[in-house]
Amino acid sequence: MQTPTPLFIPTDEPSVYDLHVDNSAKELFETCARAAEYYSVQRREGIGERPALFRGEVIHGACAIRQLHPTDDYQSQQLGYVMRMYADKDFGPDEWRTCEHAVNSILNYNKTWPVETEPFTLLPNTVEMPFKLRLGTAELDSEVSTHAGTFYVKSVNIYYTGIIDSLVDYGTILVKDIKTTSVLGPTFFDDFVLSSQMHGYVWAARKLGYDAKGLLLDVIAGRKPTKSGVPHEYQRQRFFYTEEHLVEWERDTFTLISDFLEHLCRAYFPKSPKWCFGKYGRCQFWDVCSQLPQNRQTMLMSDLYKPVTWNPLQPTPTI
Ligand code: SF4
Numbered sequence: 001m002q003t004p005t006p007l008f009i010p011t012d013e014p015s016v017y018d019l020h021v022d023n024s025a026k027e028l029f030e031t032c033a034r035a036a037e038y039y040s041v042q043r044r045e046g047i048g049e050r051p052a053l054f055r056g057e058v059i060h061g062a063c064a065i066r067q068l069h070p071t072d073d074y075q076s077q078q079l080g081y082v083m084r085m086y087a088d089k090d091f092g093p094d095e096w097r098t099c100e101h102a103v104n105s106i107l108n109y110n111k112t113w114p115v116e117t118e119p120f121t122l123l124p125n126t127v128e129m130p131f132k133l134r135l136g137t138a139e140l141d142s143e144v145s146t147h148a149g150t151f152y153v154k155s156v157n158i159y160y161t162g163i164i165d166s167l168v169d170y171g172t173i174l175v176k177d178i179k180t181t182s183v184l185g186p187t188f189f190d191d192f193v194l195s196s197q198m199h200g201y202v203w204a205a206r207k208l209g210y211d212a213k214g215l216l217l218d219v220i221a222g223r224k225p226t227k228s229g230v231p232h233e234y235q236r237q238r239f240f241y242t243e244e245h246l247v248e249w250e251r252d253t254f255t256l257i258s259d260f261l262e263h264l265c266r267a268y269f270p271k272s273p274k275w276c277f278g279k280y281g282r283c284q285f286w287d288v289c290s291q292l293p294q295n296r297q298t299m300l301m302s303d304l305y306k307p308v309t310w311n312p313l314q315p316t317p318t319i
Contacts, residue, residue, distance in 0.1 A: 004043035004307035007146045008153065015154035020132065020161045021257050022312045023197040029260045030196075031278075036260060037269035038285050043147040044305040046284035049089075051097040053280065056180040058085045059220055060165070062106045063178050067127045067166055070115045078106050096224040101231070105180075105222050108232045120170035120216065129164045130313050131204045135254045142265040158257050161312045164201050167210055174216040174238065175201045184221040184233060192217055192239050199249040202241050214240035 008017035021040075029036035038044055062078040069077060086099035140153045166176045177198060181188060192198055198215045205212035221233040263269045276283045283289075288299045299305075 002307045002309055004147055005309055005311045006148060007040060007043065008144075008148070008156065011157070013154075015152050016157070017153060017155075018157045018159060019257070019261075020159050020311075020313070022161045023200055026196070026253065026256060030256060031275040032272040032283070033260075033263055033269040034271040034289065035275070035283060035285055037263070038288060038300060039308060040260070041146050041264060041269070042300060043308045044300050045308050047304060047306050048284070049091075050280055051091045051095050052180075052182070054089065054091075055097045055102060055222065058082055058102050059105060059180050060178055061085065062102075063109070063218075063220075064128050064165070066110070066115065067122055074115075075107070075110055078110075079103055082106060097222070101222060101225075105220055105232055109220055109234055112234045113236075120168040120174075120176075123167040123169060123173070123210070126164065126167035126210075129166070129208075130162070131164065131208060132159050132161045132313055133204055133207045134158070135160050135250065135257065138258050138261050140261060140265055144264050145267060146264075156261060158254065160200060160204065160253060162200065162204065163312050164205060167205055167212065168216060170216055170238070172213040172240075173205070173211050174214050175205055175212055176216045176218060177201065178218045178220060180220050180222065182221065182223050184219065184235065188219070189217070189237055192237075194245075196249065196253070198239065199241055199246060200253065203246045203249055206246070214238060 008019060011018055025036070025040050028039055058081075062082055065078050065081055066074050082102050083099060086102065089099070091097065135158045138156045138158060140156060142153060143150055144153050164175055165178055168174055168176045175198065192215065195215075198217075202212045202214060215238065217237050217239065219233075219235045219237075221235070223229055223231050223233075225231045271289060273289075276286055276289070285300075287304060288296050291299050
């Protein structure tokens with residue numbers, strides 16, 4: 001059985017631990033504390049792979065290849081990567097997010113935004129840049145129960161972690177982030193004005209010593225092919241984040257993670273059923289929550305779930 005990435009990482013000081021939190025874990029807590037308990041505390045996740053998330057991961061990888069190796073044969077490297085990733089995937093006959101669709105997304109992206117005419121330059125060594133930055137320390141002075149057992153925790157050093165797609169110089173320094181979607185309307189872009197994930201990346205870039213001012217959002221829209229529809233669409237938009245908003249992001253994020261730790265000390269994470277069905281369909285823990293309370297642990301430990309092994313500080317290499 002695989003060992004999960006630990007929630008609490010021991011330090012040299014007794015009963016003092018490091019905690020790594022990335023955007024996905026934080027978002028889970030913001031939406032449903034019970035989901036955060038299952039994912040972050042019990043370290044379990046559903047085995048089912050979602051076609052939309054998988055497509056996003058593959059497109060990201062292919063775009064990273066282009067940024068890392070913008071040489072003559074980058075496109076053939078991209079296509080080889082996409083085909084390798086999809087080689088053993090079968091999402092069923094009705095799924096439109098196929099290997100062929102992903103290949104066409106990449107080919108059309110390269111035609112829409114040729115490398116030679118990009119209006120920005122890439123900052124060196126910033127493609128798929130992992131970060132781990134301290135947000136503060138939370139005093140717990142409490143027994144806690146996690147996937148690793150029950151033990152005493154005096155305090156927790158909270159680190160925000162993640163991976164920045166890249167940094168570019170577009171007159172000013174911006175975090176460049178690729179987003180894949182199948183729904184592209186005005187509200188899609190509005191969502192990035194206050195986006196916590198993007199404020200976090202810009203905050204991180206600044207902490208790493210870059211004078212980042214905002215975000216260059218690079219959207220790759222893919223839709224189910226129809227007679228009249230547009231299967232591929234590409235848009236880019238810049239967003240600028242103020243110092244005040246970034247300072248507020250840091251405080252908000254530290255407070256939210258402290259709230260998560262308070263739930264841990266209280267040993268109770270309430271359900272928020274409003275989020276059981278969302279953008280990516282049914283919550284991965286629906287099969288657990290829909291059981292009687294006494295049967296949930298059995299379901300969570302069943303073959304429908306697996307240990308969480310994701311670690312943003314050790315990302316899967318693209319090539
Ligand atoms: S199924 Fe609903 S209540 Fe349960 S963890 Fe998911 S969002 Fe929360």
